[in-house]
Amino acid sequence: MEKKSSAVRERLLETADRLFYAEGIHAVGIDRVIAESGVSKSTMYVHFRTKEDLVAEYLRRRSDTMRVRVTREVEAREQMPVEGRILSVFDVLHEVISEPDFRGCAFANAAAEYPHHERVKEAVARDRVWLPALFSRLLGPPGAEDGLLVAALVQVYDGANAAAHLDRSKTSARTARKTAELLLAARQPA
Amino acid sequence: MEKKSSAVRERLLETADRLFYAEGIHAVGIDRVIAESGVSKSTMYVHFRTKEDLVAEYLRRRSDTMRVRVTREVEAREQMPVEGRILSVFDVLHEVISEPDFRGCAFANAAAEYPHHERVKEAVARDRVWLPALFSRLLGPPGAEDGLLVAALVQVYDGANAAAHLDRSKTSARTARKTAELLLAARQPA
DNA sequence: GTCGTGTCAAACAGATCTGTTCGTTCGATA
């Protein structure tokens, strides 16, 4: 299934990703996407029945890309203690927010633009699952307070994302990492 | 200056605040605002020369309202130790995210919708100042690491805001408060 | 060689959005 990976489709998605993320979804019309991707409008509507479809696919890929990127780094530290593996998530975040075109969390942004849009809400909900799941898995068989620890770690991650965006802070992921260290050190020594 | 506080202007701003915050700025047209405020379009354009002016004023008031609300709670605890005063910020946040129409940080949302819009950027920058300033003031004459502590506290606040919005978490401010307690307890005991 | 598929270019339809204009109404005040 889903053999649809033609060259035009890919070009459309790359352009959509770049424009939607950089300028916002509402602010970028279909005409911009087709102009900058070099695909004709009629062809674009063959590959994506509506703009909504294009947006949904944009979000799906954003989520997958980030999840894979973070997960790969964590997996690469297989023989590290869990603390180091969890902290490496914040190292990836540091890389991400350092990229010149960083403009915050694509899902927070999409949720802000389309608060009552069903497919966007689904895409956001889907994205919001993987990071706490990763932390949970790394922290092993859940103790009583691990739910709280996971939630706290995710919050620190989100806060660093927000600060990097709204304050243009270049160091927010470093700050977040230190807070995460503190949270991990304070874990109940069961 | 700025004696402009007529009844129509107030009705326009109240309606704009409700609609822009609930549904997003792009998604709400001027026609919605005038219809729901019961003000004619021509009158609205007397009070606000453009939609942009209305948006800027909406953000200004949102920022002021929240700043006043938080500051008042903190000031009410004048004889408490600083830790308690700082933690009370997260109690206010808990109240805010518990309100039924909560839909995230209005400034994060606006920044997501208008990434390159000068007046929105100004409004966001203006809002982003008061919370770290409040934390700094409470923490007293800045030690070497207090900048880091302030940034960490703000991040935790932002993270709780994001989680409350994107995950519909009702407990995120409580989680954030616990993290803040940890951060404060770990302060260098100078 | 013909058919089918994928693509393009351009015009168009219909909706929506911001902002303007114009004539009218109503109430306060001098």
Place this chain on the structure above:
DNA sequence: TATCGAACGAACAGATCTGTTTGACACGAC
């Protein structure tokens, strides 16, 4: 009572946005 300011309602202009339609072209497979 006459005047003036504030607001109204409705139509309009012009831009923009999503999505459709039409006709043509290129190219590979049968």
